Amino acid sequence: MLHFPVMLEESVDFLINDLNGHYVDCTFGRGGHSKLILSKLSNKGILSSFDKDPDAFKFGLNINKENFNIYHDSFTNLDKYFVDESVDGILYDLGTCSTHFDNSERGFSFNKDGPLDMRFNNNEGIPFSEWLQNADSKDIMKILYKYGEEKHAKLIVNAIDKVRKKKPILRTIELSNIIKEVYPGKYKKVHPATKSFQAFRIFINNELNEFKDSLEIAKRIIKKDGLIVTIAFHSLEDNIIKNFFKPNKKLFPKDIPLNNQEDKLFKCIAKKIRASDEEINKNKRSRSAIMRVFQKI
Ligand SMILES: C[S@@+](CC[C@H](N)C(=O)[O-])C[C@H]1O[C@@H](n2cnc3c(N)ncnc32)[C@H](O)[C@@H]1O
Numbered sequence: 001m002l003h004f005p006v007m008l009e010e011s012v013d014f015l016i017n018d019l020n021g022h023y024v025d026c027t028f029g030r031g032g033h034s035k036l037i038l039s040k041l042s043n044k045g046i047l048s049s050f051d052k053d054p055d056a057f058k059f060g061l062n063i064n065k066e067n068f069n070i071y072h073d074s075f076t077n078l079d080k081y082f083v084d085e086s087v088d089g090i091l092y093d094l095g096t097c098s099t100h101f102d103n104s105e106r107g108f109s110f111n112k113d114g115p116l117d118m119r120f121n122n123n124e125g126i127p128f129s130e131w132l133q134n135a136d137s138k139d140i141m142k143i144l145y146k147y148g149e150e151k152h153a154k155l156i157v158n159a160i161d162k163v164r165k166k167k168p169i170l171r172t173i174e175l176s177n178i179i180k181e182v183y184p185g186k187y188k189k190v191h192p193a194t195k196s197f198q199a200f201r202i203f204i205n206n207e208l209n210e211f212k213d214s215l216e217i218a219k220r221i222i223k224k225d226g227l228i229v230t231i232a233f234h235s236l237e238d239n240i241i242k243n244f245f246k247p248n249k250k251l252f253p254k255d256i257p258l259n260n261q262e263d264k265l266f267k268c269i270a271k272k273i274r275a276s277d278e279e280i281n282k283n284k285r286s287r288s289a290i291m292r293v294f295q296k297i
Pocket residue numbers: 003004005006026027028029030031032033034050051052053056073074075076093094095096097120210
């Protein structure tokens with residue numbers, strides 16, 4: 001099954017304000033948003049898409065259009081490709097694609113057996129299993145609390161410690177069973193390993209820091225009147241966006257009235273847009289999506 005793009009029409013409608021403009025899709029995935037952007041642009045309009053996942057990149061190579069570029073790179077490197085004030089719109093559709101969970105070999109899924117990897121770019125860094133084997137228990141616990149808001153972090157870490165003392169945890173199913181076995185209460189709808197897998201994935205991909213770094217670059221390379229459209233899937237991502245575009249009041253002493261210098265760099269065009277009921281019925285993943293739109297002024 002392919003990935004269902006979330007808030008497709010709405011996000012692309014916000015993004016494009018010049019059909020001859022240059023747009024950037026930071027998270028190509030399986031190209032849902034990219035394809036719609038391309039279908040709207042004129043021949044003079046350009047789309048440059050990025051994905052650090054090699055499978056997503058390969059998928060992007062199938063789009064043969066002169067006004068389309070696909071880069072196998074992280075969105076933290078946008079400044080290698082664009083100078084300041086040069087692009088008309090930037091889109092981030094964060095998180096995972098459903099294709100990540102469908103392919104057990106990528107190690108994202110807690111209910112499909114595969115190597116415990118979880119990296120978007122599996123050509124770089126180390127698989128999660130390798131990190132887990134050597135990590136300090138306190139660090140594992142911090143990650144579970146911080147990125148998963150997992151209140152049973154301590155129980156989970158104790159269970160992991162017991163097993164990894166004897167042998168490394170190398171498979172997704174091993175880890176999800178370890179968590180399931182110690183998790184208090186009856187397992188109903190939500191699998192007990194859901195929060196832990198989310199936390200570990202965010203950590204091993206350095207997702208939140210990369211997103212913050214990329215927004216810093218986006219802020220510079222976007223033209224005046226250009227739009228930054230973000231789709232987040234949990235509060236940790238959404239808080240980064242909200243706070244990023246807030247005026248930095250600490251920069252100014254209390255007694256000097258804010259003349260909104262920072263404030264005036266971007267204006268909020270749309271906040272906290274949710275998927276329609278119709279979309280949520282068709283695609284459960286869209287239930288947690290929050291879209292925000294900011295414009296450089
Ligand atoms: C939700 S999916 C995007 C789906 C896409 N909009 C579509 O309609 O097919 C998010 C994608 O972002 C990619 N990604 C995550 N972090 C990234 C980063 N730092 N740089 C580039 N791509 C990244 C993931 O590999 C994944 O393919």
